[in-house]
Amino acid sequence: MEKVLMKGNEAIAEAALRAGATNYFCYPITPQTEVAEYLARRMPEVGGVFLQGESEVAVGNMLFGAAATGKRVFSSSSSPGVSLMQEAVSYMAGAQLPVVLVNIMRGGPGLGGILPAQSDYFQATKGGGHGDYKVLVLAPATIQEAVDLTMLAFHLADKYRNPVMVIGDGMIGQMMEPVEFPEKYIEPPLPPKTWAATGAKGRKPLILKSLFLDPIALEKNNIEIFKKYAKMEADEVRFELYKTSAKNRILLVSYGTMARICQTAIDELESQGISVGLFRPISLYPYPFNELRAEASRSHIETVLTIEMSMGQMLEDVQRVVGERKPVKFFGRTGGIVPSPEEVIEQIKQLLGKGK
Amino acid sequence: MSLDAMKATFTRPESLTDAVTHYCPGCTHGVIHRLVAESLDELGLRERTVGVAPVGCSVLAYNYFNCDFLESPHGRAPALATGFKRLRPDMIVFTYQGDGDLASIGMAEIVHAANRGEKFTTIFVNNAIYGMTGGQMAPTTLPGQVTTTSPRGRNVKEVGMPIRMVELLATLATPAYLERVSVHSPQQIIRAKAAIKRAFAYQEAGRCFSLIEVLSTCPTNWGKTPTEATQWLNENIIPYYPMRVFKTPPEAGNE
Numbered sequence: 001m002e003k004v005l006m007k008g009n010e011a012i013a014e015a016a017l018r019a020g021a022t023n024y025f026c027y028p029i030t031p032q033t034e035v036a037e038y039l040a041r042r043m044p045e046v047g048g049v050f051l052q053g054e055s056e057v058a059v060g061n062m063l064f065g066a067a068a069t070g071k072r073v074f075s076s077s078s079s080p081g082v083s084l085m086q087e088a089v090s091y092m093a094g095a096q097l098p099v100v101l102v103n104i105m106r107g108g109p110g111l112g113g114i115l116p117a118q119s120d121y122f123q124a125t126k127g128g129g130h131g132d133y134k135v136l137v138l139a140p141a142t143i144q145e146a147v148d149l150t151m152l153a154f155h156l157a158d159k160y161r162n163p164v165m166v167i168g169d170g171m172i173g174q175m176m177e178p179v180e181f182p183e184k185y186i187e188p189p190l191p192p193k194t195w196a197a198t199g200a201k202g203r204k205p206l207i208l209k210s211l212f213l214d215p216i217a218l219e220k221n222n223i224e225i226f227k228k229y230a231k232m233e234a235d236e237v238r239f240e241l242y243k244t245s246a247k248n249r250i251l252l253v254s255y256g257t258m259a260r261i262c263q264t265a266i267d268e269l270e271s272q273g274i275s276v277g278l279f280r281p282i283s284l285y286p287y288p289f290n291e292l293r294a295e296a297s298r299s300h301i302e303t304v305l306t307i308e309m310s311m312g313q314m315l316e317d318v319q320r321v322v323g324e325r326k327p328v329k330f331f332g333r334t335g336g337i338v339p340s341p342e343e344v345i346e347q348i349k350q351l352l353g354k355g356k
Numbered sequence: 357m358s359l360d361a362m363k364a365t366f367t368r369p370e371s372l373t374d375a376v377t378h379y380c381p382g383c384t385h386g387v388i389h390r391l392v393a394e395s396l397d398e399l400g401l402r403e404r405t406v407g408v409a410p411v412g413c414s415v416l417a418y419n420y421f422n423c424d425f426l427e428s429p430h431g432r433a434p435a436l437a438t439g440f441k442r443l444r445p446d447m448i449v450f451t452y453q454g455d456g457d458l459a460s461i462g463m464a465e466i467v468h469a470a471n472r473g474e475k476f477t478t479i480f481v482n483n484a485i486y487g488m489t490g491g492q493m494a495p496t497t498l499p500g501q502v503t504t505t506s507p508r509g510r511n512v513k514e515v516g517m518p519i520r521m522v523e524l525l526a527t528l529a530t531p532a533y534l535e536r537v538s539v540h541s542p543q544q545i546i547r548a549k550a551a552i553k554r555a556f557a558y559q560e561a562g563r564c565f566s567l568i569e570v571l572s573t574c575p576t577n578w579g580k581t582p583t584e585a586t587q588w589l590n591e592n593i594i595p596y597y598p599m600r601v602f603k604t605p606p607e608a609g610n611e
Contacts, residue, residue: 023442023443025439049442049443051438051442053435053438053468054464054465054467054468055464057432057435057464057465058432058435058438058464058465058468059435060435061428061429061432061435061436061439061465062435062436062438062439062442063439064426064428064429064432064435064436064439065408065426065435065436065437065438065439065440065441066439066440066442066443067439068406068426068436068439068440069440069443069444071443073439073443087429087432088429088432091428091429095426095427197406197424197425197426197440198424198447199403199404199405199406199423199424199447200402200403200405200422200423200424201403201404202403205373205418205421205422205423205424205425206424206425207418207424207425207426207427208425208426208427209409209418209425209426209427210427211415211427
């Protein structure tokens with residue numbers, strides 16, 4: 001298929017459709033509302049379900065009910081709305097139901113602002129709701145990657161019977177870029193969904209729940225869930241290296257739109273004869289701990305510089321990985337301010353003792 | 357008469373399991389479960405039914421119903437039912453919810469599901485108190501009624517009057533079947549059964565949203581014997597919560 005110019009939110013919506021998710025529940029919130037508007041038009045064309053709920057609380061729980069049918073379902077929202085969905089996400093993780101959530105992040109806390117931010121790293125990667133659980137988190141840096149990762153998200157949700165979240169900042173949702181969609185989403189075979197509620201015909205009734213009043217049973221369920229997380233950590237780590245070489249003294253760590261800005265800064269510095277590399281996590285959970293540790297441990301790396309559109313959230317994971325091996329520095333802008341490549345370059349030059 | 361000549365005249369409905377009940381002595385949840393199960397049996401719906409259990413005393417409803425079940429967060433059963441039924445309109449979906457679950461924390465979900473005309477059935481069990489957590493005030497608690505969080509009786513000047521859910525839902529313009537019944541006497545149980553069965557029949561025909569409010573007792577948290585509780589329901593609850601049909605869908609063909 002040839003490339004088409006599309007807005008991120010609309011591309012994500014189309015990608016979900018093509019991954020077989022013809023069921024979408026939503027509540028309007030900036031800066032992701034175009035996903036809903038696009039699907040309000042598109043869903044009837046493919047015979048799918050489009051429903052605007054009364055709140056994100058209800059939408060999250062509509063997803064729970066819909067996912068119980070075994071069909072692919074998803075929703076999209078932005079930071080405050082995703083907070084409201086956390087109730088259902090926790091229940092779905094407990095009941096082991098596959099669902100895909102897209103969070104086009106804006107500035108917080110509270111109502112915050114509507115401009116791009118990476119303010120929900122903690123919420124996305126550390127559980128988000130109550131209880132012992134994790135959500136698989138994918139962070140695209142381009143619209144094409146948003147398309148590819150959204151499709152992958154549905155496969156991974158089914159594979160692990162667990163919620164999967166695609167997080168992009170407002171820039172990913174609002175920016176237009178050329179994208180290419182596969183005619184048909186090709187994915188490895190998945191086991192049959194014998195867990196879906198299809199009616200107790202010729203079999204025993206099936207219960208989808210997260211309630212286990214017997215502590216032994218609850219612990220057993222949690223251990224079972226965490227076996228899946230161990231498998232995710234072994235098999236689903238995704239990351240990208242950009243211009244890493246033995247000439248680098250600084251290793252940047254950044255994801256999403258911010259990583260892309262770092263790439264522009266790296267290219268500019270290269271033209272000035274300064275070599276810097278970037279480690280870009282694509283899966284934020286499971287986080288590429290071992291891979292980042294290996295890169296940061298290289299003898300030529302003197303400093304690890306984490307750059308985020310937040311006050312420093314992924315920073316805590318980078319610190320955890322790098323530990324005492326190398327100094328970990330941080331640069332971030334927050335509140336919806338997107339740092340320019342020049343600001344990144346200045347940070348790097350200061351670290352190299354070449355600052356203004 | 358020989359044993360062979362004896363005929364079973366009363367059996368457990370196929371839609372109920374033989375699990376031992378966890379409900380308190382004198383609680384009417386068991387009766388209401390049976391009425392739902394009999395309705396599913398008589399309409400032949402069990403094998404394509406999915407129930408949604410609430411949070412509250414009937415949180416374990418899935419142990420007693422012999423059909424597929426989802427266990428919902430508190431108050432969100434109508435949202436789960438919406439998501440499920442929208443994707444599987446060929447299946448029968450019901451929520452089973454108490455008054456704290458439906459009229460307090462789940463108020464938004466039930467009102468909007470009813471207003472969208474979601475084609476599922478809600479069995480709303482109103483015993484005017486939070487049972488599972490040990491007898492706290494509910495939105496349906498009567499004026500002056502003593503609970504653990506209204507130890508001097510419900511003060512309507514501070515917390516308002518009890519909410520009449522069926523009346524509230526009946527103000528919505530969207531077609532629905534809404535009826536309030538009770539299970540405090542054999543006669544009322546028969547009427548309640550007819551209402552519940554009618555609700556499932558409407559759903560099977562894809563007609564409308566249906567909600568049956570069933571007035572129920574809570575001897576344990578009301579601090580009464582089962583007999584006293586039944587009498588108290590008759591004398592106090594029913595005068596405030598009248599039993600009647602509040603809304604029916606338009607006749608088929610006139611919708």
